[in-house]
Amino acid sequence: MSAQAGAGAAQAARKDAAPTQDVAWHHRHVLDVDVLTWPEIELIMRTAEEMGGILARPIRKVPALNGRRVTTLFYEASTRTRVSFETAARNLSADVVSIATATSSVTKGESLVDTIRTLEALGAEILIMRHSVSGAPYLAAQVFSGHVLNGGDGWHAHPTQALLDLYTMRQHVPGGDLRGRKVVIVGDVLHSRVARSNIWSLTAAGADLWLCGPATLLRGLDRWAAAWEGGKVPGHGRFHVTSDVAAAIRDADVVMALRIQRERMQSGLLPSLREYAARFGINAERVSRARPEAIVMHPGPMNEGVEIAPDVAASGRSVVTEQVSNGVAIRMALLYLLAGSHDGTVPGAAR
Amino acid sequence: MTDRQIMTGDEIRRAIIRISHEIVEKQAGTEGLALVGIQRRGVPLAQRIAAAIEEHEGVRPPVGALDITFYRDDLSLVAQQPIVKGTDLPFDLNGATVVLIDDVLYTGRTIRCAMDALIDFGRPRAIRLAVLIDRGHRELPIRADHVGKNVPTSREEIVHVHVAEMDGTDEVAIARQAGDDTDRR
Numbered sequence A: 001m002s003a004q005a006g007a008g009a010a011q012a013a014r015k016d017a018a019p020t021q022d023v024a025w026h027h028r029h030v031l032d033v034d035v036l037t038w039p040e041i042e043l044i045m046r047t048a049e050e051m052g053g054i055l056a057r058p059i060r061k062v063p064a065l066n067g068r069r070v071t072t073l074f075y076e077a078s079t080r081t082r083v084s085f086e087t088a089a090r091n092l093s094a095d096v097v098s099i100a101t102a103t104s105s106v107t108k109g110e111s112l113v114d115t116i117r118t119l120e121a122l123g124a125e126i127l128i129m130r131h132s133v134s135g136a137p138y139l140a141a142q143v144f145s146g147h148v149l150n151g152g153d154g155w156h157a158h159p160t161q162a163l164l165d166l167y168t169m170r171q172h173v174p175g176g177d178l179r180g181r182k183v184v185i186v187g188d189v190l191h192s193r194v195a196r197s198n199i200w201s202l203t204a205a206g207a208d209l210w211l212c213g214p215a216t217l218l219r220g221l222d223r224w225a226a227a228w229e230g231g232k233v234p235g236h237g238r239f240h241v242t243s244d245v246a247a248a249i250r251d252a253d254v255v256m257a258l259r260i261q262r263e264r265m266q267s268g269l270l271p272s273l274r275e276y277a278a279r280f281g282i283n284a285e286r287v288s289r290a291r292p293e294a295i296v297m298h299p300g301p302m303n304e305g306v307e308i309a310p311d312v313a314a315s316g317r318s319v320v321t322e323q324v325s326n327g328v329a330i331r332m333a334l335l336y337l338l339a340g341s342h343d344g345t346v347p348g349a350a351r
Numbered sequence B: 001m002t003d004r005q006i007m008t009g010d011e012i013r014r015a016i017i018r019i020s021h022e023i024v025e026k027q028a029g030t031e032g033l034a035l036v037g038i039q040r041r042g043v044p045l046a047q048r049i050a051a052a053i054e055e056h057e058g059v060r061p062p063v064g065a066l067d068i069t070f071y072r073d074d075l076s077l078v079a080q081q082p083i084v085k086g087t088d089l090p091f092d093l094n095g096a097t098v099v100l101i102d103d104v105l106y107t108g109r110t111i112r113c114a115m116d117a118l119i120d121f122g123r124p125r126a127i128r129l130a131v132l133i134d135r136g137h138r139e140l141p142i143r144a145d146h147v148g149k150n151v152p153t154s155r156e157e158i159v160h161v162h163v164a165e166m167d168g169t170d171e172v173a174i175a176r177q178a179g180d181d182t183d184r185r
Helices: A003-016 A038-055 A080-091 A112-121 A136-143 A159-172 A193-204 A221-229 A245-249 A273-280 A320-340 B009-027 B042-057 B109-119
Strands: A069-074 A095-100 A126-131 A147-153 A182-186 A208-212 A239-242 A254-257 A295-297 B003-007 B033-038 B063-066 B097-105 B126-134 B146-150 B157-162 B171-176
Touching: A038 A080, A038 A159, A038 A193, A038 A320, A069 A080, A069 A112, A080 A095, A080 A126, A080 A147, A080 A159, A080 A320, A112 A126, A112 A136, A126 A136, A126 A320, A136 A147, A147 A159, A147 A320, A159 A193, A159 A254, A159 A295, A159 A320, A182 A193, A182 A245, A193 A208, A193 A239, A208 A245, A221 A239, A239 A245, A295 A320, B003 B009, B003 B126, B003 B146, B009 B033, B009 B042, B009 B126, B009 B146, B009 B171, B033 B042, B033 B109, B042 B063, B042 B097, B063 B109, B097 B109, B097 B157, B109 B126, B126 B157
Parallel strands: A069 A095, A069 A126, A126 A147, A182 A208, A182 A254, A208 A239, A254 A295, B033 B063, B033 B097, B097 B126, B126 B146
Antiparallel strands: B003 B171, B157 B171
């Protein structure tokens, strides 16, 4: 079943899915959440729970990926995502090679395709990639014989972030079921790969999803929402787009703030950080309109005082550090599932 | 494919009672004893052995469950990534005598994985092994301390252990190789 089967099929499949049902994993790459079916997302969640069990042990290491070669190739600055992936790979006993393009031959003008061919010749089996150009990991997946895991591409997708967000929400929502739960994402949705991937996973989970921000930073998303609503394009369900932050946060179960990138101001999309903070910043007063047990999330790194007030970020509602530690479990789960899926083209599969 | 029954429910029940006595005898009591079932059918068997020990000793040793998926040495060989079933060891392994319990002992590779996994949780004083069926064909230097029944088999045969908790009935049967070899031990 593919995600293209639409809302009805996705909902029907999840109703029938017994909690212990064995779902086969057959994806060679994880480039975005959009191609994952709900049973596959649940398989990732269950596998991540087991990985969480490993992280709670005195020895946080299992030999599942012993000797498998994992390479991180980051064309964009990142601390938490890269370290999280590398920690995840090491916890599974994989051999990790880490490439920061600022100090690599990329600065001498080597193309992405040539870099990937070189890494493959050096023995890379699983490539974790971040690139500032949307779609770059898809090009990588075409030329690389192993597995590609998207660590974030341009404005397009950040699948591991969306999955760790879903995982964190399920831990806090009673019964772990997001159906009908109100989730609001506030901020620069337009330029956010985190938001885009979350749209796929949260609508698949059946959440009541709201996207909120200045109208200039929501451009086009209302058309996406309308197209899904009208059933004109394949998709999971529906979501709301609004600039009314009070309406968006009212009775929300989850409030997620997105990072406001300072460079957006030069483009004229935002008047000033101060005005953004005043109109859309997640502060204690706004959060008090959410449900009493609501959680506050942020994919990091936070601009405290801009999209999120420091007291909210440090409050008991904030699950930001849980998101970081859950990220390791989710990435371990994906590495594990990918390492076991092969179609004969993976180096080492014939061992 | 024809199934040939090699153990009835009654025979399984008697084997479990005998193994429970042997375990206590070898340990000279229940002090420091812990049972760990290997997912999946080792877990209900461990529960039953614990219940049998409680019956004649008045003490129920702690029971844990061990999933060895992440310790398998054949991940790159199996067609699909095995589904993880969960590890739960609700006691301190350090200094305990741990009896691993599984349904079928075959190549010994599962037991090697289980020992690797256990040792990541602590340092047991001793690890012992109890199995319902020993079907031979070891590929590693491993033997069981307690065996319900030794069954000579050929490699083409499959041993099916059914337990009431999971399969609705207690029975051990032997079958000729079918297409599905994922559950083969």
